[in-house]
Amino acid sequence: MAKFLDMTGEKYGRLTVLGVSKKVQSGKRKRYYWDCICDCGNSIEVRTDGLTQGMTKSCGCLKIEQDKSNLIANHSHKLSHTKLWDTYYGMIGRCYNLNDDRYADWGGRGIGVCDEWKNDFSAFVTWSYDNGYSEEKTIDRIDNNHNYEPDNCRWTDFKTQSRNRRSNVLLEHNGKFITIMELSEILNIPYKTAYSRYRKLGVKRSDFNK
Structure with missing residues (x-):
């Protein structure tokens, strides 16, 4: 039977081993899983061979x-x-x-x-x-x-x-200057409709919402 090797404190890639998470019986063998913390701050559970054989080097951030x-x-x-x-x-x-x-x-x-x-x-x-x-x-x-x-x-x-366009036309509405897009949302009408009415009425917006 292989001797248990405590890997606590060891570092593999970006992972630092905090301690044993669990052990699982697999036939006649015991497989150990380890709690690890990644350099990025995430935690991950890794099996012994994943660490020792270099199959798992981070929480996944390295691959990304x-x-x-x-x-x-x-x-x-x-x-x-x-x-x-x-x-x-x-x-x-x-x-x-x-x-x-x-x-x-x-x-x-x-x-x-x-x-x-x-x-x-x-x-x-x-x-x-x-x-x-x-x-x-x-x-x-x-x-x-x-x-x-x-x-x-x-x-x-x-x-x-x-x-945010420099060429935006600003209309006065309730004492504030707003864009045609914003006015269309206030009046709950399509932007194209609002723009068409602006072209007909100009900056004078009396009856604009009719």
């Missing part, structure tokens, strides 16, 4: 990080013609390409892209995946007078971004 790293390293070049790719190069173009039709409203106003993103597409990809990117969302600058950079950008839906 490796998968993300592999995705970026191995597939960044495959992202051409995807939404992330088009968003990135559209952002670069309107900020730095004098021939871009949109340059006047971005680069022409002094809007740029932070060095972290401008010099490394994969950095932009990583930030996007970590900050709610999905095919249904678009990138939005929180302050339209500042650059494209992590602290000033977010992935948002159309409704949120439409509220």
